[in-house]
Amino acid sequence: MGFENHNKRAWVQRVMEVDASNLEVPLSAISSNTTAATFLASISLTLSSLIGAWMTNNNIFQSDFIYGDVKPSTLMLKYISLLICFLLGFSCFVQSTRCFIHANYLISMPFKDMPVYYVEVGVIRGGEFWQLGLRALYFALVMLLWFFGPIPMFLSSMFMVALLYYLDSNSTPLHLYQAFSKKGCDTNVSNVGVRCYV
Structure with missing residues (x-):
């Protein structure tokens, strides 16, 4: 998350330096994130x-093929654990949508006289x-398999621990983004020419 936040800070700083006429791509990126979080x-x-429909039909997980405790109190604990994971994921995705919409308003402000920090915080x-909503869905999958024993x-x-270690560990060093200045000249990345700003 720290690696992604570093890149998002640089993205927001560059977005806030462009003209208001060139904001279609940043606003569509935030709109895509908002749509995915809403979905x-x-x-x-x-x-x-x-889960409420499952709770009324407890006979599904009380067969002889299920290894483990199938008492009603244990099944209720399993249902509540699974429900907590899904509701936590729902609330995190709703908060994510709220933050992205707030950042969208700040980026599309006509004169942009607010600090860049406010947009960074929203994004x-x-x-x-x-990320927290995705983690809640990952843990909901583990809770779902708990019904089968x-x-x-x-x-x-064990698989989830290995997966989260792979997703959350990062050995790539942070890229040090240089400040973007609209005045002066800088060499193009493809070495085709020099780009100047006045």
């Missing part, structure tokens, strides 16, 4: 409502809530 929030809410918090839950937990 996952609706999926989380739908899945949490399906970074939106991304962090997005402790062995599937243990195996999925």
Whole structure:
């Protein structure tokens, strides 16, 4: 998350330096994030409502093929754990949508006389809530496999730890973004020519 936040800070700083006529790409990027967060929030809410249908039909997970404790109190604990994961994911995705919409308003402000820090906070918090919502859905998958016994839950937990270690570890050094100045000249990256700003 720190690696992504570093890149988002640089992205926001560059976005806030461009003219208001060139904001279509940044606003469409934030709009895509907002749409994805809204979609996952609706999926989380739908899945949490399906748990109520499961709770009324407890015979599904009380067969002889299920290894482990199938007492009603244990099943209720499993349902509540799964419901908490989905509701936590829903609330995180809703907060992510709220932060991205707020950043969208700040970026599209006509004269941009506010500090860049406000936009950075909106974009970074939106991304962090997005990551927390995804983590809640990952843990909901583990809780779902708990219904089939402790062995599937243990195996999925081990797989989830390995997956999250792969997703959250980073050995790439942070890129040191240089300040972008609209005055002066700088060499083009492709070495085709020199780009000057006045």
